[in-house]
Amino acid sequence: MASLSSILALLALVSLAQVSLGARRLTSLVEQSAELLTYHNGAVLHGDIPISIMWYGVFTHSQKAIISDFLLSLTPTSQPQLVAPSVPKWWSTIDQLYLSKARNKKKTSIVVARQVSDEGCSLGKSLRMSQVSELAAKAGPKKGGIALVFTADDVAVEGFCMNRCGSHGSNPKSGTAYIWVGNAAKQCPGQCAWPFHQPLYGPQTPPLVPPNGDVGADGMVINLASMVAGAVTNPFGDGFYQGPKSAPLEAATACPGVYAKGSYPGYAGDLRVDPSTGASYNANGVNGRKYLLPALFDPATSTCSTLV
Numbered sequence: 642m643a644s645l646s647s648i649l650a651l652l653a654l655v656s657l658a659q660v661s662l663g664a665r666r667l668t669s670l671v672e673q674s675a676e677l678l679t680y681h682n683g684a685v686l687h688g689d690i691p692i693s694i695m696w697y698g699v700f701t702h703s704q705k706a707i708i709s710d711f712l713l714s715l716t717p718t719s720q721p722q723l724v725a726p727s728v729p730k731w732w733s734t735i736d737q738l739y740l741s742k743a744r745n746k747k748k749t750s751i752v753v754a755r756q757v758s759d760e761g762c763s764l765g766k767s768l769r770m771s772q773v774s775e776l777a778a779k780a781g782p783k784k785g786g787i788a789l790v791f792t793a794d795d796v797a798v799e800g801f802c803m804n805r806c807g808s809h810g811s812n813p814k815s816g817t818a819y820i821w822v823g824n825a826a827k828q829c830p831g832q833c834a835w836p837f838h839q840p841l842y843g844p845q846t847p848p849l850v851p852p853n854g855d856v857g858a859d860g861m862v863i864n865l866a867s868m869v870a871g872a873v874t875n876p877f878g879d880g881f882y883q884g885p886k887s888a889p890l891e892a893a894t895a896c897p898g899v900y901a902k903g904s905y906p907g908y909a910g911d912l913r914v915d916p917s918t919g920a921s922y923n924a925n926g927v928n929g930r931k932y933l934l935p936a937l938f939d940p941a942t943s944t945c946s947t948l949v
Contacts (some may be wrong), residue, residue, distance in 0.1 A: 677883060677940065677943065678881060678882065678883035678890065678891075678892075678895055678938055678940045678943075679881070679882075679883070679940065680739075680742055680743060680880065680881050680940075681879045681880060681881070681882065682879065683875075683877055683878070683879025683880045684876060684877055684879070684880065685739070685740055685743045685745060685873060685874055685875075685876065685880050685881070686749070686785060686786075686787070686818065686872065686873040686876050687740055687743075687745040687747050687749050687873075688747040688748075688749065688750070688785070689750050689752050690749060690750065690751055690752065690785065690786055690787060690873065691752050691754040691755075691782070691783040691785070691786035691787075692712060692751055692752060692753045692754060692755075692786060692787055692788075692789060693754055693755040693756075693757075693780040693781050693782045693783070693786065693787070693788045693789070694709075694753070694755065694756040694757070694780060694788075694789045694791065695757055695758075695759065695776050695777065695779060695780040695788065695789065695790045695791065696756070696757070696758040696759070696760075696791050696793075697759050697762060697764075697776055697790060697791065697792045697793065697796060698759070698760065698762055698766070698792055698793025698794075698795060698796045699760050699793050699795075700791065700793055700824075703855065703858070704824075704855060704857070704858040707853045707855060707858040707859065707862065707930070708791065708858060708861060708862060708865065709753070710926055710927055710928050710930045711728065711862045711865065711866070711926060711930070711932055712751060712753055713753065713926075713927050713928075714727075714728035714729065714924075714926030714927045714930065714932070715728055715729065715732045715750075715751040715869075716729060716732065716749075716750040716751050716752075717729060717927050723925045723926065723927070724925050725925070726913075726923055726924050726925065726948035726949050727924055727925045727926070727948075728924045728925065728926045728927075728932060728934065730924070730948060731866075731924055731934050731937070731948055732749075732751075734937050734946060735749075735870055735873065735874065735892060735937060736748070736749055738892070738937060738938075738939055738940065738941070738946070739873075739874040739881050739892055739940075740873065740874065742940075743874075743880070743881075749873065751869075754783065754786070755780065755781055757779065757780055757781070759776070759779075762796065764776065766795060766796045766797060767796075767797045767798075768792070768796065768797065768798045768799065769799045770798070770799045770800065770808070770810075770821075773790055773798065773808075773819075773821045774810060774812070774819060776790045777790050777810075777812075777817075777819035777821070778812070780819075782815070782817040782818075782819065783817070784815060784816040784817060785816055785817070786817055786818075787817070787818045787819060787820060787869075787872055787873075788817060788818075788819040788820070789819070789820050789821075789822070789865070790819060790820065790821040790822075791821075791822055791823075791824070791861065792821070792822075792823040792824065793824055794823075794824040794825070794826045794827040794828065794857055795827065796823065796824075797828070798821065798823050801823050801825075801828065801829070801833075802825065802828050802829035802832055802833060806822070806823070806825065806832065806833035806864045807820065807821060807822035807823065807833075807864035807865065807867065807868045808820070808821050808868065809821070809868045809871050809872040809876075811872075811876050811877050811878070813877055818872045818873075818876040818877075819872075820865065820868040820869065820872055821868075822861050822864045822865045822868060823861075824857040824858070824860075824861055825857060825860055825861075826855075826856050826857030826860070827857075829841070830856055830857070830860065833860060833864065834856050834857060834859070834860030834863075835848075835860075835898075836848060836849045836900075836909045836921075836933075837849055837850075837851040837856045837859055837860055837933075838856055838860075840907065843906060843907045844906065844907030844908075846907050846908060849909065849912070849920070849921040849933075850918060850919045850920040850921060851920060851933075852915065852918075852920040852921065852922040852930070852931035852932055852933060853920075853930065853931070853932075854918075854920075859932070859933065862932050862933070862934075863933055863934070863935060866893065866932075866934045866935055867893035867894055867935050870891065870892040870893040870935075870937060871889075871891035871892060871893065871894060874891060874892050875889065875891050875892075881940070883895055883938075890938075892937050892938055893935040893936070893937055893938070895938035895945075896935060896936040896937065896938050896945035899935065899936040899945045899947065900912060900923055900933055900934070900935060900936060900947065901923055901936075901947050901948070901949045902947055902949065904936075904947075909921070909933075910923075910947065910949075911949065912933070912949060913949055915931060921933065923947070923948045923949045924948055934948065
């Protein structure tokens, strides 16, 4: 019988579907590449980036609000300046470390343009990656924008929980990118909702309390943040990445499992804790939200940049 280490090594070599440029994978499955994360002179997304959302399956109002408020927190327009550390500060780090190096002179903003729902799961509850791109098209993304496909906790997606927690891809002809993230609460919380659930592998440290009280939705925000970072800096596969083009490490996925200073495998780092709820977080958002966001790789120093 194959050893656990050999099984993990095999999984790490499984290539992603061709429609997917990047994926947020299990920390234990990611091996650092000897190559540096560099700019490959391709296009990045910049300026006002319109976001179209497809909610596939049943999401509660609370879950939609947690995720929508994160998107609104990236570039808030109508609320007072958020207390540090903040989601906008995390987003500005992407601008500073990546987009500005790609001759991007416009401040990059996220604009939620359209939302549609498919609660009846018209394509079924077991999706291939090609169907994910089909759902992205149904969301109606605009040129230079991103379609977000969120799948509910009872929807299985090809590769979900096995070698990916989310992914992003693109349609070069239409000039749009798309992101898929699934709710892992019922299927694999120890893989795709860590550190809000005990990990399936590695040190069995106690799970952290999710900042918005929902293991699935708070885990989705982590994966969404990773994929947004990858989609804007490497939307068409020739932007910023490290390693093989077919399975790249990108702005956030190059720092797997790192959320704050002092992190190490099985420990997310020295995070802030809300005294009233005991929840762990590293970023403040709009409407009183708190979130846990991944570290971003700094190509200049080859280190992981954290908010706390």
